[in-house]
Amino acid sequence: MADTVYSVLRRRRLLEAVTPSASPREMALASLVKLQGVGIGALDSLLKAGEQAWLAALKARDLDALPFEIRADLPDWVIARLRQRLPDEEILAIAKSFHHPAPLDLRVNTVKAPREAVLQRLEADGTPASPARFSPVGVRVKEKVALNRHPMFLDGAVEVQDEGSQILGMLVEPKRADMVVDFCAGAGGKTLQLGAAMGSYGRLYAYDVSDKRLANLTPRLRRSGLSNVHPQRIAGENDAKVKRLRGKIDRVLVDAPCTGLGTLRRNPDLKTRQTEAGLAELNAKQFAILEGAAAS
Numbered sequence: 001m002a003d004t005v006y007s008v009l010r011r012r013r014l015l016e017a018v019t020p021s022a023s024p025r026e027m028a029l030a031s032l033v034k035l036q037g038v039g040i041g042a043l044d045s046l047l048k049a050g051e052q053a054w055l056a057a058l059k060a061r062d063l064d065a066l067p068f069e070i071r072a073d074l075p076d077w078v079i080a081r082l083r084q085r086l087p088d089e090e091i092l093a094i095a096k097s098f099h100h101p102a103p104l105d106l107r108v109n110t111v112k113a114p115r116e117a118v119l120q121r122l123e124a125d126g127t128p129a130s131p132a133r134f135s136p137v138g139v140r141v142k143e144k145v146a147l148n149r150h151p152m153f154l155d156g157a158v159e160v161q162d163e164g165s166q167i168l169g170m171l172v173e174p175k176r177a178d179m180v181v182d183f184c185a186g187a188g189g190k191t192l193q194l195g196a197a198m199g200s201y202g203r204l205y206a207y208d209v210s211d212k213r214l215a216n217l218t219p220r221l222r223r224s225g226l227s228n229v230h231p232q233r234i235a236g237e238n239d240a241k242v243k244r245l246r247g248k249i250d251r252v253l254v255d256a257p258c259t260g261l262g263t264l265r266r267n268p269d270l271k272t273r274q275t276e277a278g279l280a281e282l283n284a285k286q287f288a289i290l291e292g293a294a295a296s
Contacts, residue, residue: 013070018034019054106118106139109157111226138163166193180203181249181252183252183254188220191204237293248296254290254293256285
């Protein structure tokens with residue numbers, strides 16, 4: 001059920017264009033048959049009068065004949081902005097990459113275990129995985145599995161973290177004796193990565209304006225075994241805690257609040273929730289945060 005809901009959200013614009021009335025039921029059926037490869041016969045006992053006929057027609061339909069915007073399945077304002085920089089074929093390639101579920105990536109906590117040991121344990125437990133393409137501490141699991149009860153997760157040897165996020169943390173290149181700030185730490189995925197890269201030495205501040213997000217960091221930090229991470233709630237980029245450390249910090253990571261449109265495989269609902277006006281507000285917030293962080 002969850003896979004079908006997410007499939008509909010990923011291709012909502014397309015499904016609205018190819019179903020008779022774009023009702024939730026029709027879009028779910030169309031997703032099952034056209035996008036998820038379920039045979040019409042397997043749904044026969046559930047179908048109402050007339051549904052089998054239009055599903056059969058849809059299954060035979062060539063979707064490449066649809067307008068570009070529908071095939072891309074992105075908001076018009078996003079396409080317009082991309083067209084300022086890219087030709088349509090590149091935009092379509094990017095858009096198509098968002099039409100499929102995101103893979104499950106893990107980050108190995110090297111304070112607890114080497115990557116090879118994690119790969120061997122996953123293989124032994126019947127969970128095939130491979131080294132990430134770029135991240136030296138990344139692992140890509142080949143099938144979706146529930147890892148929240150796996151001993152390695154409970155012990156803090158692995159954390160769920162996209163490889164793209166891991167690469168950002170790698171670019172910081174913190175040294176063991178450094179003082180480092182993760183300026184918009186959130187639930188602390190990159191914070192824990194930086195802490196492990198520092199071998200649990202030095203001092204690492206995890207700043208965020210949200211108590212709730214920092215609370216989500218607490219159990220992850222406990223599992224990680226790191227002792228160099230210091231979560232702190234701040235009121236904003238001009239908080240006294242920030243000013244107190246100005247000129248003393250060696251490395252600062254700023255993962256500023258953004259539209260999240262780069263995560264559409266995992267959060268497809270953002271296509272309908274984000275607006276161009278909202279982007280302008282975020283740009284102003286990002287600039288203020290970057291100015292405050294740069295002074296550190």
